[in-house]
Amino acid sequence: MIRFRRLSWIEAGTMLAPMVGNPKWDWSGGLYGIGDIIGAGVVYLAADDGGPLVVFAVDQVQHQGGRELVIRAALQLAASGDATERVLPEIERVFGVGCSVVTVYTKRAGLVRKMEQAGYSQAATIMRKDLR
Numbered sequence: 001m002i003r004f005r006r007l008s009w010i011e012a013g014t015m016l017a018p019m020v021g022n023p024k025w026d027w028s029g030g031l032y033g034i035g036d037i038i039g040a041g042v043v044y045l046a047a048d049d050g051g052p053l054v055v056f057a058v059d060q061v062q063h064q065g066g067r068e069l070v071i072r073a074a075l076q077l078a079a080s081g082d083a084t085e086r087v088l089p090e091i092e093r094v095f096g097v098g099c100s101v102v103t104v105y106t107k108r109a110g111l112v113r114k115m116e117q118a119g120y121s122q123a124a125t126i127m128r129k130d131l132r
Contacts, residue, residue, distance in 0.1 A: 002086070012038060016073055019037065038073070042059070059072055067099045071104045
């Protein structure tokens with residue numbers, strides 16, 4: 001059984017720090033820091049009896065047409081297993097109550113394929129040009 005524990009700001013920053021400046025995740029060419037990644041979201045640790053699985057930041061955004069669950073960041077901690085198959089459905093179930101849609105931003109092609117298999121579809125493409 002997966003359990004969720006809300007993290008303090010310090011815990012969240014420490015656990016999500018590996019994502020900052022890592023080209024595997026697109027944080028706008030180093031423009032963003034931990035505070036920008038978390039934004040108005042709340043960070044949780046997902047764990048089971050085997051230990052920590054994923055640290056993730058979620059936010060619910062109210063729009064005129066309904067509420068959107070936004071997974072702002074997610075970092076798999078467990079060395080084995082597939083967080084998309086195991087943890088994502090639980091995040092949707094627990095944190096998506098009252099939401100019409102779930103949005104996840106990624107530039108990882110492999111994750112896009114896994115998410116398509118989980119019922120997600122591509123909603124946008126973001127283009128960026130470095131001006132430095």
